[in-house]
Amino acid sequence: MTYDSENIFAKILQGEIPNKTIYENEHVLAFEDINPQAPVHILIIPKGPYADMVDFSTNASEEEQAAFTKSISEVVKIAQLESTGFRAIANTGTDGLQEVPHYHLHILGGRPLGPMVNL
Numbered sequence: 322m323t324y325d326s327e328n329i330f331a332k333i334l335q336g337e338i339p340n341k342t343i344y345e346n347e348h349v350l351a352f353e354d355i356n357p358q359a360p361v362h363i364l365i366i367p368k369g370p371y372a373d374m375v376d377f378s379t380n381a382s383e384e385e386q387a388a389f390t391k392s393i394s395e396v397v398k399i400a401q402l403e404s405t406g407f408r409a410i411a412n413t414g415t416d417g418l419q420e421v422p423h424y425h426l427h428i429l430g431g432r433p434l435g436p437m438v439n440l
Contacts, residue, residue: 324372330423348388360431371424373413402430
């Protein structure tokens with residue numbers, strides 16, 4: 322997947338589209354999903370231009386990767402999902418049904434989420 326600098330998350334990072342920020346640091350922005358699939362649905366994105374999980378894990382600096390990983394626990398604390406649990410999903414590529422060509426992690430929770438995949 323090729324990075325598209327005009328994608329919706331790039332526009333959010335550039336301040337062109339508003340968001341409801343949950344957490345932010347030098348390398349990461351986390352915000353509420355505009356089309357939530359659970360009572361809690363937060364997106365965590367790197368601030369760098371990475372198309373998907375493979376691009377991020379291959380090309381992001383160790384500092385960016387560490388900041389992204391640490392942000393997960395911060396977001397889970399803020400959303401009060403530590404005791405009840407959550408699901409973290411990163412859709413990647415065509416078969417993974419990735420819709421936005423900017424790496425992002427969905428944090429879903431607030432209720433039992435059911436089976437992960439229906440076959």
